[in-house]
Amino acid sequence: MRPFAYVRADDAAGAVATVAADPEAGFLGAGTNLVDHLKLDVERPGLLVDVSRLPLDAVEDVEGGGLRVGATVRNSALAADRRVRHDYPVLSQALLAGATGQLRNMATTAGNLLQRTRCVYFRDVTTPCAKREPGSGCSAIGGYTRYHAVLGASSHCIATHPSDMAVGMAVLDPVVVVLGPGGEKRIPFAELHRLPGDSPERDTVLEHGDLITHVEVPAYPAARNSAYRKVRDRASYAFALVSVAAVLEVTDGRVADVRLAFGGVAHRPWRALAAEELLRGQPATEETFRAAADAELAAAEPQPGNAFKVPMLRGAVVAVLRDLTTAAARAAGTGEDR
Amino acid sequence: MTLQADPPSSPAIGADLERLDGALKVTGTAPYAYEQPVEDPVFLQVVQSTIARGRITAVDTAEAEALPGVLLVLTHENARRVASTDDLEFAVLQEPDVAYRGQVVGAVVAEDAETARQAAALVRLTYDEQPHRVILDATSTHPDSPDLYKPAAVNPSFETDTEQGDVEAGLAGAATWVDVRLSTAWLNNNPLEPHTTVARSHGGALTVHDSTQGVHTVKGTLATVLGLPGEQVRVLSPYVGGGFGSKGNPHPHEVVVCLAALALPGRWVKYAATRQQMFAFTGYRTPTVQRVRLGADADGHLVAVSHDAVSQTATVKEFAEQTAVVSRLMYGSPNIRTTHRLAVIDVPIPSWMRAPGECPGMFGLEVAMDELAVAAGLDPVELRVRNDPPVDPETGKPWGQRHLVECLREGAERFGWAGRDPRPRQRLVDGWWVGTGVASSVYPAMSMPGNEARITALDDGCLEVGIGAADIGTGAWTALSQIAADALGVGVERIRLRIGDSDLPNASVAGGSSGTSSWGAAIVGAAGAFRVQHGARPAPGASTTAGMLDVPGADDVAQYSFGAQFAEVRVHADTGEVRVPRLLGVFSVGRIVNPRTARSQFLGAMTMGMSMALHEQSVVDPRFGHVVNHDLAEYHITANADVVDLQAHWLDERDAHRNPMGTRGIGEIGIVGTAAAVVNAAHHATGVRVRDLPVTADKFL
CATH class of the missing domain: 3.30.43.10 (Uridine Diphospho-n-acetylenolpyruvylglucosamine Reductase, domain 2)
Structure with a gap:
């Protein structure tokens, strides 16, 4: 200190x-x-x-649909917002899966996006860490890797991004509104967080002085059938071993639309584009879901100590998509507003 | 004031009394050690080694000392020499040697806590680093393994190895046998209140506010180590936010704070350990590796019990966990063999953690018993009932009270055990594999010698009862008041209890589930002496100090508490997540002084057992040598959401052998066997036998 x-x-x-x-x-x-x-x-x-007291604490409707979420909106307020719960259940569920009630009452939307990794070596200044001190190497490689990446890591860093909310947002394709020294920038959510490469000290593409002011979530009716599934060793107050955010639209037993993102497995929220592509138009069956998860996970390079994440994530993907298929069928059967 | 007859017509013992200190605690006004109001304090932060073995070759404190507000920087180069190095744990800042990573190798005192912390980081130490070994990789549990040694005794003074009959012959003739290798994890005690010491040296006397399980233990250690006369050391600890064994004896921080206080006479020196430091030098439960072999005849009677246990100890001093001792008495068999071996490695000193010995040992034995039940095709409750020995197998003494079978029967009834399909992996409910399991619990009934209490009649008609006991969250404030009320024949509201002060009569440590039994017996003994001396109408100022009385025949019986724990476990078929929706325990523990605080003890211990089963694991990085998941976000303990339906019950009984109250002890038995019940239920749910704790999701994928 x-x-x-x-x-x-x-x-x-x-x-x-x-x-x-x-x-x-x-x-x-x-x-x-x-x-x-x-x-x-x-x-x-x-x-x-x-910046916690800046007047950025509103969740506003955007003309033509969607929400504009202020940077200082508290996690608990965003999770409880009626529009979020109804139109983007995946986001509400992701928020409620994170931290504790006390922390969610404090934590802000922008702060959540920018939280640092929980890697134990990053958080211990007596051990080398390239994210903390560029060029000093990665102590997690060859060490305690239970919460570390299996996708997109590098020899400089195998840390994961710890946010649940960010994984929930990843399937909604929001725009991150940033005020920088040069004026306002609009960054597609998928481009905000980086992979570590050879500069793991940079979590995001933000430059010094850049301040996130809003996150704009576009209208996306399919997201009403969406869910967030967090897998962890204890029932609460634990970071994800793996997590899955999913949006699924099923028409006549086939996948009409799908978006998938993974948490706990990469340096950023991991949008599973390969799995999505494989799923579109295919029968909404466990077999397809498993094959899609495997397609995404083909690139996985686990460490000793976290190879379990591959079958665990496959299982979580199947479980989430199965539940959403059931929910879609139930909604279609009763004629409910999805 | 008039004292009523003993025993009273409506005893306070057994009353469901609220905690007398409850309002203070929930309003945050109970003064813990760090909150004791002291004048003009200064703040200490320790410097810890960043190597696991070697020597400090150079010390540079210039930068730290130059920081404004820094008053003192202590290292081995300038610290006061201690008077005794008989216990090397307390020879702090005496030598340049480093025996484990995170060792206290320096300290900084500053005008505020932040400056102390900043300055501690500025103390530059140069090391001659030596290779280290920090992992208990006992690939062999064979007692003759060359990496291991045989301690002269195991804690506190048990024989290291025992053999009755011929285990090998028993196994050779067994109709069914199992040979199981299991392990338990390195666990760190994590009381909510960190280890705290606040000390001042004034006119040659040392006053210490400490967070401890025993003020007299700390006083004795500090007097010896610092070379002070005992009457010049006073230790106070009226409220303690948990200890679980880690505050059962002092640790290096108490010594270093007092060294600083002696160097800054007149100033109160305050220190509270950070959570990370509590993973380094305040004690922990050793990991164990165990091999259990059990053989049974065709009727399910044990013909062989063999339990080999390996644990670790530090180079600084020996700590020999008595892991296999439980197998000497738990079940009857003509052939019983137990061994203990230690690996001495470059780790912090292991210490006591709730039910040391019994807790890891019963994990090994009770998982093996379940495996034997499966192998023999016997119900696991029935297997235990069939092997209930009529006398203590180890000593041949009759049991004081052995009601294990009653606990198993009542637990089975309450849990709904009857009709259980013994086959594993049969029940899939909403995507979760569901199973049930059982395990036995045991804990010795102990009383510590040397306890005294002082009874004084006050002007207002109340009676002051003083003893240097500790309430570490157990409910001692309340339970001892109840015991005193009955012994003195007055209502609880007339008792003014004083505890947690070494100026009070001598009390033993709050450990070994012996506190209420030992202190209570002293209070009863003192009350009797008080009545004899002052009659039924004592005048204000009348005072008597006396100790406990011997219970005739106490040594002629084997004194243990028993219990049975039942668990329901669910394992998610897709992700492997493990949950425990139900946990139920039934205990035979003698008379219950206060059902409210007793239930709290059982529920807390069972939760801690669930925590050991599912979550707790200090991860030691062999390259660096320290616990790397050293905070409560990364070192998982069972949280509220994990505890769903948790029940504790007890048999209605009194024990005539231990003490005049009829109690035994309840603080630890609830953690014994819990982890085995969970593992056994997880096997029943999934068919997967997890023998290495904790039982995490990945083990089912």
């Missing part, structure tokens, strides 16, 4: 200007992740600009 300066931002533009002007500065949201890292000496900012 080191001394740092603290200022409370009055407006987003001022916050961006302050942080952009100081290479040692950073934004402070709810602090549910950052304050831990200050104590652990993992983060060493010279200045924290508190």
